[in-house]
Amino acid sequence: MISELESRVSRKLMLRIIPFVMLLYFVSFLDRVNVGFAALSMNKAIGLSPTAFGLGGGLFFIGYFLFEVPSNLILHKVGARRWIARVMVSWGLVSLASAFVVGPNSFYALRFILGVAEAGFFPGIILYLSLWFPARQRAVAAAWFMAAAPISTAIGSPISGAIMKLPPIAGFADWQMLYILEALPAIVLGFCVLRYLTDKPAQAEWLQPDERDWLIAKLKLEAEARHAHAGHTAGALSALRDPRVLALALIYFGTSAGLYTLGLWAPLIIRQYGFGSFETGLLAGVPSVLAVIAMVLWARHSDRTDERTWHVVIPCALACLGFIFAGNATTALMIVLALVVVNVGISAAKAPLWAMPSMFLSGAGAAAGIAMINSIGNLGGFVGPFAIGWLKNVTGGYAAGLYVVGATLAVSAVVTLMLSRQSKHTPVAVGERHGH
Numbered sequence: 001m002i003s004e005l006e007s008r009v010s011r012k013l014m015l016r017i018i019p020f021v022m023l024l025y026f027v028s029f030l031d032r033v034n035v036g037f038a039a040l041s042m043n044k045a046i047g048l049s050p051t052a053f054g055l056g057g058g059l060f061f062i063g064y065f066l067f068e069v070p071s072n073l074i075l076h077k078v079g080a081r082r083w084i085a086r087v088m089v090s091w092g093l094v095s096l097a098s099a100f101v102v103g104p105n106s107f108y109a110l111r112f113i114l115g116v117a118e119a120g121f122f123p124g125i126i127l128y129l130s131l132w133f134p135a136r137q138r139a140v141a142a143a144w145f146m147a148a149a150p151i152s153t154a155i156g157s158p159i160s161g162a163i164m165k166l167p168p169i170a171g172f173a174d175w176q177m178l179y180i181l182e183a184l185p186a187i188v189l190g191f192c193v194l195r196y197l198t199d200k201p202a203q204a205e206w207l208q209p210d211e212r213d214w215l216i217a218k219l220k221l222e223a224e225a226r227h228a229h230a231g232h233t234a235g236a237l238s239a240l241r242d243p244r245v246l247a248l249a250l251i252y253f254g255t256s257a258g259l260y261t262l263g264l265w266a267p268l269i270i271r272q273y274g275f276g277s278f279e280t281g282l283l284a285g286v287p288s289v290l291a292v293i294a295m296v297l298w299a300r301h302s303d304r305t306d307e308r309t310w311h312v313v314i315p316c317a318l319a320c321l322g323f324i325f326a327g328n329a330t331t332a333l334m335i336v337l338a339l340v341v342v343n344v345g346i347s348a349a350k351a352p353l354w355a356m357p358s359m360f361l362s363g364a365g366a367a368a369g370i371a372m373i374n375s376i377g378n379l380g381g382f383v384g385p386f387a388i389g390w391l392k393n394v395t396g397g398y399a400a401g402l403y404v405v406g407a408t409l410a411v412s413a414v415v416t417l418m419l420s421r422q423s424k425h426t427p428v429a430v431g432e433r434h435g436h
Contacts, residue, residue: 006218009211015049016206020143024088024203025148027185028121030156031095032060033263034182035061035111037160038098039275040262040267042127042175044105054389056107057264058382061256063115065382069368072127073236076367079199080128084121085190091117091185099172099179099313123374127367130358131200138358143299143351150288150295150347156182157288161267190369223362228345231386239361239369247419248356251312252377254412255353256347257384258319262404264385266339273332283332287340293349309420311352316413319345319353323406324370327399345422379410 034041035057043053075083094114096356101107125145133141163178172180198204201215239245266284275283322341327333361369388401 009215010137010291014397016139017132021145022148024189025145026152027189029149031186034083034160034178036264036267037164038175038178040163040164045173046101048104050389050392052104054386056111058113058386059108059111061073061378061382063112064119064378065375067116067119069371072123072371074338075124076118076364080196081123081197081199084124086191087118087121088186088193092183096180104270123371126354130366135222137353139299139303142354143296146350147292147295150291150343154285154288157285158281161278164277178425208282236364236368239365240372244360245369245372247415248417249373249376251353251412252373254316254381254408255346255349255407256378257380257405258342261383261384261388265388283320287343290340291343294344295347295351298348302352308356309416312349312411312416313344315349316409319410320406323402327402327418342381
């Protein structure tokens with residue numbers, strides 16, 4: 001039974017931390033994928049071919065990959081408050097500068113630098129949540145945080161589509177105004193982070209003394225339980241060599257390939273059916289609304305049943321089938337239905353997947369391991385969009401690229417099952433959770 005004190009602390013954590021980090025991720029995701037809407041007129045204006053656009057869109061993840069682990073280790077050392085603020089202000093400035101690209105090379109350079117600037121944000125927040133939320137709540141907390149990505153698509157797509165209908169303002173084209181207007185919130189929120197975030201529970205003046213003491217004791221007890229197991233990893237270098245970390249990175253690779261293929265290419269895929277910018281934005285946003293609902297309900301079910309493996313396998317398989325369906329779509333209705341299936345699958349897989357690392361990682365090991373999973377996994381965000389662009393140039397259509405991305409999700413499902421079988425022979429099984 002959950003005590004009244006635990007219930008009170010849980011409620012305060014959810015209300016104090018989750019809405020704010022969701023807002024940060026909302027803006028982060030908007031600045032990552034608004035390039036898909038900018039492309040509606042930017043590609044012609046600066047001379048980008050489909051291959052060049054796919055390459056530039058994916059270069060973000062190369063910068064992200066190279067700087068992810070160092071960034072998260074710095075966060076672990078200096079605290080989330082200062083480092084997340086730095087990340088947000090710097091990515092906001094780079095996103096703003098994207099309005100001034102003049103050709104393929106400057107587009108490539110700024111997409112790469114945007115990845116460098118934003119490196120450490122997502123795994124930093126995942127690490128931050130693990131420092132605050134007991135294991136019982138971790139998947140749901142992660143699900144709400146990550147729900148900001150599909151919410152960003154649902155709300156941000158129509159907004160981006162509407163901005164793209166603006167006439168030139170002060171000499172700036174529609175795609176330039178899109179970059180400028182959507183970069184400003186990141187810069188402002190960066191300064192808000194310094195005032196609002198609390199680095200660790202011991203500093204939380206917004207908790208009552210008994211609530212603070214209970215939370216510190218609970219998290220300490222769970223940490224000791226993890227340390228007692230032979231499968232536990234606390235060192236940064238050990239985490240980077242841990243085969244479970246590499247397996248989770250490969251699983252995440254497929255979900256990232258799917259997610260960013262949607263973010264970058266869905267507007268152009270939908271647009272081919274003759275819709276205007278605003279209508280394209282609305283249709284790109286619809287699947288994301290359903291994805292948010294599925295994501296939170298699936299995470300609750302994963303927490304309640306104490307099961308992670310099948311809660312990752314089933315959504316990955318569903319998303320794979322969705323991409324195959326999208327490749328065979330011949331009408332606007334079929335493509336939107338396919339995008340619903342893909343969105344629901346990818347979103348539902350993420351929270352149970354991100355509940356797994358904290359079962360065998362802690363301290364610097366958690367900082368390095370979570371960053372490693374995210375950085376290698378996010379290379380899928382390069383491979384997916386680039387494959388779509390390159391194969392569209394080769395074949396003249398989207399189907400071949402969509403099948404390739406679907407295949408990466410099939411691999412994610414298979415690797416999850418293999419990891420589960422292997423983990424049954426070690427003290428820390430992927431389907432179990434400590435702290436009960």
